[in-house]
Ligand code: NAI
C-alpha cells in the first residue's frame with residue numbers, strides 16, 4: 001500500500017517548510033521533527049538527530065521517512081560528523097528497529113561537486129558517475145548514500161537518495177539555471193519516491209526539467225517523476241546580470257559551484 005504517515009525530518013528548514021505546504025495535497029499525513037521550533041506547528045517533535053530514543057519514538061508507526069534534517073552547508077568536520085553522519089545512522093537504526101521500510105534521503109549535488117559540468121552537447125551526467133564530494137558536507141551525503149545502500153542490501157530497507165540541486169522558490173544564479181528544482185517539482189519527486197514500487201536503493205538527481213540541465217533525470221523519471229518546470233524563463237535576466245559561466249573558473253566548471261571555492265572550514 002502507498003505510504004500515508006510520513007516522518008519529515010528537518011521540517012523547520014527551507015525545504016521542510018516548502019514540503020509542509022505542498023505534500024499534504026498528495027494525501028500524506030506528516031509527522032514533523034526538527035531540533036529547531038517548527039513555526040505554527042505545536043505538535044512537531046523537537047529532537048536532535050543525536051537523541052536515539054527520541055528518534056525511535058518519532059519513527060514508530062510511520063509508513064515512510066523523508067530525511068531532510070542536518071547541516072545543509074559546509075561546516076567543521078565535527079559538526080558534520082554529528083549531525084549528518086551519526087545523525088543519519090541513528091535515524092536508519094531507529095527505522096530498522098521500528099520496521100520502517102522506505103526512506104527518501106536528501107542527498108546533494110555536492111556529493112559529486114568535483115565532477116566537471118558538461119558543456120552543451122556533452123552527455124548528461126549519469127547517477128553512476130564516481131562521486132567526488134566537494135566539502136565535508138558533500139562527503140556526508142556520499143556517506144548517506146552508501147549507508148542507504150547498506151541498509152537495503154543487509155536489511156531490505158528501501159531508500160531513494162535524491163541528489164538535490166538547488167530547491168528554492170526561484171533560481172538566483174546562472175548555475176542554478178542548470179540545477180534548480182522548483183518546490184512543486186520537489187513535491188512531485190518526493191511523492192514519486194514514496195510511491196514507486198520496488199526501489200531498492202535508487203539514486204536520482206533532484207531538479208526540474210531545465211533546458212540547461214547537467215544531469216540525467218532518467219532514474220527519477222523511472223520512479224514516475226514527471227517534472228513540470230524549467231528555469232529557462234529566468235535565464236535572460238540572470239545572464240544579463242551575472243554573465244555566462246566561465247569554464248576557466250573552477251566554481252563555474254564543476255557541479256558544486258561556489259562550494260568548491262568558498263573559504264574552507266578545516267577540521268579544527
Ligand atoms: P535547512 O538548513 O534550511 O534545514 C535543515 C533543518 O535541519 C533545519 O531546520 C535544522 O534545524 C535541522 N537540523 C539540523 N541539525 C539537526 C539535528 N542535529 N537534529 C535535528 N534537526 C536538525 O536546509 P534545507 O535547504 O531545508 O535542506 C534540507 C535538506 O536537503 C538538507 O539535508 C540539505 O543538505 C538537503 N539539500 C538541500 C538543498 C536545497 O537546495 N535546499 C540542495 C541539496 C541538498
Ligand code: 15L
Nearest residue numbers: 072073108109110165166256
Ligand atoms: C546544497 O546542498 C545546499 O543545502 C543548498 O543550500 C544549496 O546551496 C544547494 O546545495 C546548491 O548547490 O545550490
